[in-house]
Amino acid sequence: MSNNVTIIGAGPAGMTAALFAARADARVRLIDSNTMVGRKLLVTGSGRANLTNQQIDANRYTCADPAWMQTLLGQFGHAELIRFLESIGVLTFSTPDGWCYPVSESAQTVVDAFENALNLAKVELVLNTKVMAIRSYQQGYSLTLDSGVVLNCERLIVAAGGKAYPTLGSRGELFGSLKALGHSVLPLSPALAPVTCEMKPYQKLLGVRLDARASLYQGSTLLAETTGNLIFTQWGLNGPAVMDLSHHISARSCAKLELHLNPLFAIEPALRALIQNQRNTPTPLCVLLGAVLPPKMPPVLLSKAGFSADVLINELNNAQIEKLFRLLTALPFKVTGVRGFEYCQISAGGVPVSEVDPLNMRSRLTPNLALVGETLDVVGPCGGFNLQFAFSSGAVAGMHVPK
Numbered sequence: 292m293s294n295n296v297t298i299i300g301a302g303p304a305g306m307t308a309a310l311f312a313a314r315a316d317a318r319v320r321l322i323d324s325n326t327m328v329g330r331k332l333l334v335t336g337s338g339r340a341n342l343t344n345q346q347i348d349a350n351r352y353t354c355a356d357p358a359w360m361q362t363l364l365g366q367f368g369h370a371e372l373i374r375f376l377e378s379i380g381v382l383t384f385s386t387p388d389g390w391c392y393p394v395s396e397s398a399q400t401v402v403d404a405f406e407n408a409l410n411l412a413k414v415e416l417v418l419n420t421k422v423m424a425i426r427s428y429q430q431g432y433s434l435t436l437d438s439g440v441v442l443n444c445e446r447l448i449v450a451a452g453g454k455a456y457p458t459l460g461s462r463g464e465l466f467g468s469l470k471a472l473g474h475s476v477l478p479l480s481p482a483l484a485p486v487t488c489e490m491k492p493y494q495k496l497l498g499v500r501l502d503a504r505a506s507l508y509q510g511s512t513l514l515a516e517t518t519g520n521l522i523f524t525q526w527g528l529n530g531p532a533v534m535d536l537s538h539h540i541s542a543r544s545c546a547k548l549e550l551h552l553n554p555l556f557a558i559e560p561a562l563r564a565l566i567q568n569q570r571n572t573p574t575p576l577c578v579l580l581g582a583v584l585p586p587k588m589p590p591v592l593l594s595k596a597g598f599s600a601d602v603l604i605n606e607l608n609n610a611q612i613e614k615l616f617r618l619l620t621a622l623p624f625k626v627t628g629v630r631g632f633e634y635c636q637i638s639a640g641g642v643p644v645s646e647v648d649p650l651n652m653r654s655r656l657t658p659n660l661a662l663v664g665e666t667l668d669v670v671g672p673c674g675g676f677n678l679q680f681a682f683s684s685g686a687v688a689g690m691h692v693p694k
């Protein structure tokens with residue numbers, strides 16, 4: 292058998308697999324339905340591409356088997372990715388909280404660097420071409436293209452993504468073929484998606500942005516908790532703090548769920564000290580809350596706690612102040628769902644990781660096939676974790692294409 296490999300999907304996972312396979316002297320053909328490579332990569336991080344994170348850690352991923360993820364990242368983790376990106380001309384920097392971006396702060400330059408590297412490596416690009424079906428053929432696979440042409444290949448890497456943001460190319464169309472080849476496909480649902488909530492009580496806060504701890508409850512059971520930035524919108528909450536919880540919500544579509552926001556998670560002692568200092572003065576509570584919260588919030592929160600907007604701190608007894616703190620540290624939102632695939636950053640579900648060997652990303656069920664990136668059932672939090680997974684799985688598949 293020759294060392295040819297065909298890759299479906301020129302996203303971050305497929306492009307990285309192609310480059311590593313080419314470095315291992317394979318002849319590589321890379322197919323994508325888009326007219327360019329890296330179409331989704333181009334919009335990541337709001338056009339800045341949050342490529343990875345200094346705190347990449349297997350345990351931060353929602354993955355059925357953390358040891359599987361550890362094995363993968365042990366071969367190609369954060370440091371290896373930074374070196375690889377440098378080798379194709381992408382220099383990176385990290386924000387103080389560890390999120391890594393290209394120095395250019397432009398996803399376009401990252402896509403340009405990948406495209407250049409693919410050309411230098413003589414990877415055959417087959418763009419504007421959709422694979423409609425994959426079937427086993429002799430010891431390899433036959434791919435039916437949208438033109439009707441059938442391509443045969445000896446080795447195949449499927450890097451066709453999931454179902455998130457379908458306008459950018461990934462619509463989950465090949466999961467049926469993967470099933471026919473013997474793989475399981477777990478139901479796909481939106482992840483890293485905005486969360487829809489009953490917003491009537493918070494109409495006056497639309498557009499307010501803040502950092503908060505977000506805790507997701509089903510009854511009195513805490514399901515998950517995150518901390519980060521979020522924004523109040525017409526239909527609910529958006530931003531990393533709630534997006535990181537969204538796969539827990541879409542997995543429980545019929546459950547009654549509540550989100551509690553704590554905007555004081557880092558500053559409660561400072562606010563308590565401020566209130567204590569002014570405790571016996573006729574200072575409006577609004578002014579004190581205004582020291583730590585966005586200006587639209589104090590009047591809304593005071594009204595929700597049953598106080599007038601101009602209540603003075605020396606008019607309240609200690610029990611009333613504690614009541615206010617209970618509200619401020621657990622602001623309740625009735626969750627109604629998450630926004631759909633059109634609005635989410637990745638999809639949960641797909642092929643279970645147990646069906647793929649993390650040492651080489653090859654299918655454990657069918658020969659000469661590797662599966663990488665979002666096609667697999669892995670959800671990372673916001674902050675560069677999902678691109679890291681796509682790059683890592685692609686690199687490991689590419690470097691282990693059999694000679």
Ligand SMILES: Cc1cc2nc3c(=O)[nH]c(=O)nc-3n(C[C@H](O)[C@H](O)[C@H](O)COP(=O)(O)OP(=O)(O)OC[C@H]3O[C@@H](n4cnc5c(N)ncnc54)[C@H](O)[C@@H]3O)c2cc1C
Nearest residue numbers: 300302303304324335336341422452460664665675677678
């Ligand atoms: C708006 C947005 C912002 C994001 N921001 C970030 C971020 O800043 N940091 C981060 O870590 N993650 C981010 N993500 C997630 C990240 O983009 C994904 O994790 C990553 O793109 C997955 O890579 P992939 O190669 O597995 O799949 P994809 O990037 O989806 O690539 C799959 C490719 O396969 C092609 N394809 C699919 N089916 C076929 C077919 N039948 N025939 C031919 N070609 C096919 C598609 O056209 C596509 O180009 C963001 C996602 C979105 C939508």
